[in-house]
Amino acid sequence: MLAVVAIVLAAVACALAALALRRTTTRTGGEGVDALPEDVHGLRQEVAALKAESADSLRHLSVVRYDAFGDVGGHLSWSLAVLDDAGHGVVLTSIHGRSEARTYAKSISSWSCEQQLSPEEDEAIEHARP
Template sequence: MLALAILSLLTAIASLVFAGAAWQKTKDVRRPDPAAVESLPTDVAGLRAEVAALRAESAMDLRHLAVVRFDAFGDAGGHLSWCLALLDDNGDGVVLTSIHGRTEARSYAKSISGWESSQLMSPEEAEAVQQARPQR
């Protein structure tokens, strides 16, 4: 029992030493080096063009997502059914739905274009698309 107590004490001391070293490194990161600040590019127009190019490249990434969980049937609880909307900046993408019952589960996929689907969406699917849409 004494050996376990000593081992715990040594582990605590080692943890404090590592935490102190990590804190010291973080402290140094917070203060920018004046020489590093001086070396930053001063071409604001070039930086703006680069940011615009990066935004254009990422416009078609599926980065707007939302999950809606629900009970598909009154006799099953736990919100095991779900809808997942994966959309890009233009509202193009897919809604995946999984409906779980007591004896089976079914999955559906519907394509989305311009925040709308050509197929009839369930209220939960429409809610997932609405939640994924960025607020402007």
């Protein structure tokens, strides 16, 4: 189960890195560091622009591990919330039973979900909130 979480997080990190590289190359016109402003005002504008861009990144994460069933121990079930600053993202849940495991994904918009959330999913979202 942790391998699935690691793969999902690695894929999200790769996608965010590629997006950041593409945006940086586009903004500087492909000229690299030499094209960056040298004055303090220009640097402040660059910092403000980077902060605005990072608001959309999925950077608020939380994992809640638990026993979904009384006859299965070891906290093998889990809920993972991956959200941006506005509370948009996804909560992934894997329910581990004695003979099978099921995985669910629910979209989160403005820190809430149209579908009913389990207490563990609610807890993961609350822990991910800044």
